[in-house]
Amino acid sequence: xxxxxxxxxxxxxxxxxxxxxxxxxxxxxxxxxxxxxxxxxxxxxxxxxxxxxxxxxxxxxxxxxxxxxxxxxxxxxxxxxxxxxxxxxxxxxxxxxxxxxxxxxxxxxxxxxxxxxxxxxxxxxxxxxxxxxxxxxxxxxxxxxxxxxxxxxxxxxxxxxxxxxxxxxxxxxxxxxxxxxxxxxxxxxxxxxxxxxxxxxxxxxxxxxxxxxxxxxxxxxxxxxxxxxxxxxxxxxxxxxxxxxxxxxxxxxxxxxxxxxxxxxxxxxxxxxxxxxxxxxxxxxxxxxxxxxxxxxxxxxxxxxxxxxxxxxxxxxxxxxxxxxxxxxxxxxxxxxxxxxxxxxxxxxxxxxxxxxxxxxxxxxxxxxxxxxxxxxxxxxxxxxxxxxxxxxxxxxxxxxxxxx
Numbered sequence: 001x002x003x004x005x006x007x008x009x010x011x012x013x014x015x016x017x018x019x020x021x022x023x024x025x026x027x028x029x030x031x032x033x034x035x036x037x038x039x040x041x042x043x044x045x046x047x048x049x050x051x052x053x054x055x056x057x058x059x060x061x062x063x064x065x066x067x068x069x070x071x072x073x074x075x076x077x078x079x080x081x082x083x084x085x086x087x088x089x090x091x092x093x094x095x096x097x098x099x100x101x102x103x104x105x106x107x108x109x110x111x112x113x114x115x116x117x118x119x120x121x122x123x124x125x126x127x128x129x130x131x132x133x134x135x136x137x138x139x140x141x142x143x144x145x146x147x148x149x150x151x152x153x154x155x156x157x158x159x160x161x162x163x164x165x166x167x168x169x170x171x172x173x174x175x176x177x178x179x180x181x182x183x184x185x186x187x188x189x190x191x192x193x194x195x196x197x198x199x200x201x202x203x204x205x206x207x208x209x210x211x212x213x214x215x216x217x218x219x220x221x222x223x224x225x226x227x228x229x230x231x232x233x234x235x236x237x238x239x240x241x242x243x244x245x246x247x248x249x250x251x252x253x254x255x256x257x258x259x260x261x262x263x264x265x266x267x268x269x270x271x272x273x274x275x276x277x278x279x280x281x282x283x284x285x286x287x288x289x290x291x292x293x294x295x296x297x298x299x300x301x302x303x304x305x306x307x308x309x310x311x312x313x314x315x316x317x318x319x320x321x322x323x324x325x326x327x328x329x330x331x332x333x334x335x336x337x338x339x340x341x342x343x344x345x346x347x348x349x350x351x352x353x354x355x356x357x358x359x360x361x362x363x364x365x366x367x368x369x370x371x372x373x374x375x376x377x378x379x380x381x382x383x384x385x386x387x388x389x390x391x392x393x394x395x396x397x398x399x400x401x402x403x404x405x
Contacts, residue, residue, distance in 0.1 A: 015232075019146075020320035026313045038300055045254050045303055049310020052247050052259070056141035056311065057318035058233035059240020063357045064129040064138050065398070067383045068390075073399045074213030076206025077237060083199040085241030089366035090195045092249050093258070097181075097367060098188045107256050109183075109367025112354035114374045115176020121164075121352025122360065122375040124345050126382020129357075130390055132157070132342025136261040136356035139346070140308055144315025146327040152339040153346070154265075160347025161262060162269030165285040171352050183368035191368055198373075218400055233322045248363065255303045258363035262350040264304040269347075270295055338393035342386075353378075 027050045035043035055061065066078020096102050097109045112118070129135050132153040134142055139157060142150040182191040210217055229235070235243075251259045270280045274295075280286050286295050299305045319325040331339075350356040353375055355364060361379065364372025390397050 014323045016320040016323055016325040018320075019316060019325040023313050023317035023320055027310070027317065030309070030313070034300060034306065041254055042300070042303070042306055045251065046306045046310045048247055048250050048254065049307035050314030050317070051310075052137075052244065052307070053141050053144055053311035053314025053316070054318040055235075055240055055243045055247065056137055057145050057315040058322070059235040059237055059243070061237065061240040061244065062138045063135045063361070064133065064383075067380065068130060068387050069398050070206060070209070071384050071387045072397045074209045075218050075400070076210050077217075077219055079206050080203050081237035081241045083203045084238050085245055086362070086365055087196055087199045088242055089245045089248065089362070090192055090368075092245060093252070093366040094183050094188050094192055094368060096252070098183050102253050105253070105256060107252055109181065109369060110258050110260065110355065110359055110363045111179045111181045111367055111369040112360070112364070112371045113172075113176040113179050114369075114371035116174035117171035117176060117352045118354060118360075118371050118374050119378045121171070121349040121354075122378035123349070123382040125349030125353060125356060126379035126384075127386040127389070128160075128342045128345030128347075128349055128382075129379070130342070130383055130386025131338045131393065131395075132346050133339065133395070135358075136265075136346070136350065137311070137358050139343075140261070140311040141315035144312035145319040146316070146325045148327050148329050149331045149335060149339050152331075152336055153343040156340045156343025157262075157347040158265045158269045158272075158343075160344035160349075161266040161351055162273060162280075162347070163344075164348040164351025165266050165270065165280075166283055167348075168351060169284045177370070180370040181368045182370060195365070195368075214400065231321060233318065244362075245366075248366070251307070258359075258367055259307070260304050260355065260359035260363060261308060262347070262356045262359060264302060264308045265347055266351060267294060267299070267302060267305060271299065332394055334394040338390075338395060349382075 027047070031043040031046050034046050061081070062078070063082070066082065069075045070079050093109070096107060101107060129138075132139065132150075134150060134153060136157075139150055139154050143154055182194070185191075186194065207217065248259045251257075270286060273280045281292065281295060286292060294302055316325065346356070350359075353360050354371060355361075355375070357379070360369075360372055360375040364375060387397060
């Protein structure tokens with residue numbers, strides 16, 4: 001049994017034609033340009049990014065709000081959807097990563113060291129999620145959906161990422177384990193069984209907590225204003241999670257590695273700093289061969305940058321289809337302060353932790369990386385602190401209001 005909480009009525013969802021045709025033109029022309037300037041694979045990754053943006057927006061698949069309502073109000077629908085997403089993800093990714101190739105092309109997971117920097121970075125990132133109002137993917141899709149406050153978060157996110165690259169030599173010098181892949185260490189079948197067991201336990205814990213808090217499972221459903229729900233939204237959370245898995249798998253096939261987000265923010269910050277005369281190229285982080293090559297290459301050749309831009313315009317397209325693309329430029333001062341502080345923490349924490357809720361948590365776990373699980377624990381604790389700090393900045397903490405029923 002579940003209790004349905006009716007979401008506030010939305011205004012009639014007339015399609016926003018100006019935003020719709022603008023976003024569609026940018027996606028189509030952008031894909032054509034990338035196909036000509038870089039290659040068809042880069043164009044395809046841009047389109048995958050746009051589809052990720054549509055999925056994130058239409059399913060409202062935010063990691064930040066899902067964790068917050070569980071922490072503050074014991075509601076676990078969002079967390080359960082994440083566990084389903086991860087369970088499907090490891091089933092797809094583990095056998096392919098063990099084989100080392102997909103459709104004849106080499107692939108590898110996002111496996112990173114697990115240690116001090118991950119714990120501290122993920123904890124900082126968790127606080128930033130709640131103050132900034134979004135995670136890495138959430139920041140991008142809400143910017144594309146017309147949130148002007150999240151533009152501030154994104155700019156600060158980029159700044160924090162750049163600062164993080166400056167400090168990386170210190171953080172990487174602290175105690176940490178070498179990168180550990182559960183797929184390689186345990187084998188595919190035991191790694192799958194272990195992961196599914198943990199996903200199931202987390203799923204069950206959310207059910208128990210929610211029933212103890214509310215008596216029954218509580219689901220916030222928004223009735224679609226259109227008959228064509230898959231085109232205009234909203235989508236069920238689980239459907240959104242499965243779509244994200246499939247698009248992440250498409251990223252693996254096209255790019256040779258899973259979906260990531262925040263390395264592009266560090267790159268954009270470094271490019272901007274170079275334009276301002278800062279000798280970023282001499283920093284230890286940017287002197288590493290791979291990072292130096294990325295820094296010296298055009299942004300359009302960076303897979304993560306291209307996909308991030310695709311997410312923004314895909315979300316804009318989805319918001320226009322839903323009739324909800326309507327930027328509001330007046331934002332309370334305390335909320336803007338929280339956006340700046342939260343964005344800086346998000347960017348800095350993501351660099352320390354070798355990724356964000358996508359690169360470390362989602363793609364890290366489906367890659368079999370031990371650091372993905374360490375990230376989850378530390379970031380969740382950070383979210384607990386961040387949720388408690390939100391009222392200080394005038395930010396809402398959603399709770400179900402008791403009724404007489």
